[in-house]
Amino acid sequence: MDRQEAMLRELNLYPQWTLRAPVAQAAAAEPSVVVAPVEKPAATVQPQELTLKDTALPIAADVPFIAANTWPELKQQVRDCERCGLRAGCTQTVFGVGDEKADWLFVGEGPGADEDALGEPFVGQAGKLLDNMLAAIKLARGKQVYIANIVKCRPPNNRNPTAGEIAQCLPYLARQIELIQPKLIVALGKVAATSLLGEDVPLASLRGTLHDYRGIPLVVTYHPAYLLRSPSEKAKAWQDLCFALNVMGEA
Ligand code: URA
Secondary structure, three states: OOHHHHHHHHOOOOOOEEEOOOHHHHHHOOOOEEEOOOOOOOOOOOHHHOOOEEOOOOOHHHOOOOOOOOHHHHHHHHHHOOOOOHHHHOOOOOOOEEOOOOOEEEEEOOOOHHHHHHOOOOOOHHHHHHHHHHHHOOOEOOEOEEEEEOOOOOOHHHOOOOHHHHHHHHHHHHHHHHHHOOOEEEEEOHHHHHHHHOOOOOHHHHOOOOEEEOOEEEEEEOOHHHHHHOHHHHHHHHHHHHHHHHHHOOO
């Protein structure tokens, strides 16, 4: 079994899935797929053919407490942050990792125990699956990819961050996004998607649509931790990754 096949098996995607409809059609409805033994996902439609759904809200990037202009300043400000109660209960802040000029930005929810211990996002089991998802679309952590979270500190017992904690922390991510200027944001799971889009709606209603975060295309998929609990949903995550590839015009 070669590496590509191993990755696809990991994602429950072997033989490989491919988009049946061009993205312009797929964007209008749930992307549909057929199983086909092809080498790589077919993607023929360029991003400019897609219609952006403008859902971006004026979020906290504008709030004055983000004084940081540069990466070092921003990292220091996050390290020093005590704006919510999460910092008191975590080991360290988890800023984000990767190419600071990446085309792809993947956004999760918040650090878990492994991330809290190591100071890097997605380094536990969910992170391994995320790495495999990246590899399946020929990406790798740190190479044109940046990975960050909605909140920088681990919520106790891995609970979801509260709206207040998100509101306090989101300006840091907003500033990271301004500095990175990615070509695409992939929101991993409901907390990431709803926090960035400012819409509290079910994840399913956000998938398969090209959203807009302050002029940057954004697509939504399942959180890898959810996929570990519900492996039968991995095929849908693959649809979302194919959709993302189409948006980037890279497939
Ligand atoms: N889950 C997340 O949302 N982020 C991480 O960094 C790890 C697990």
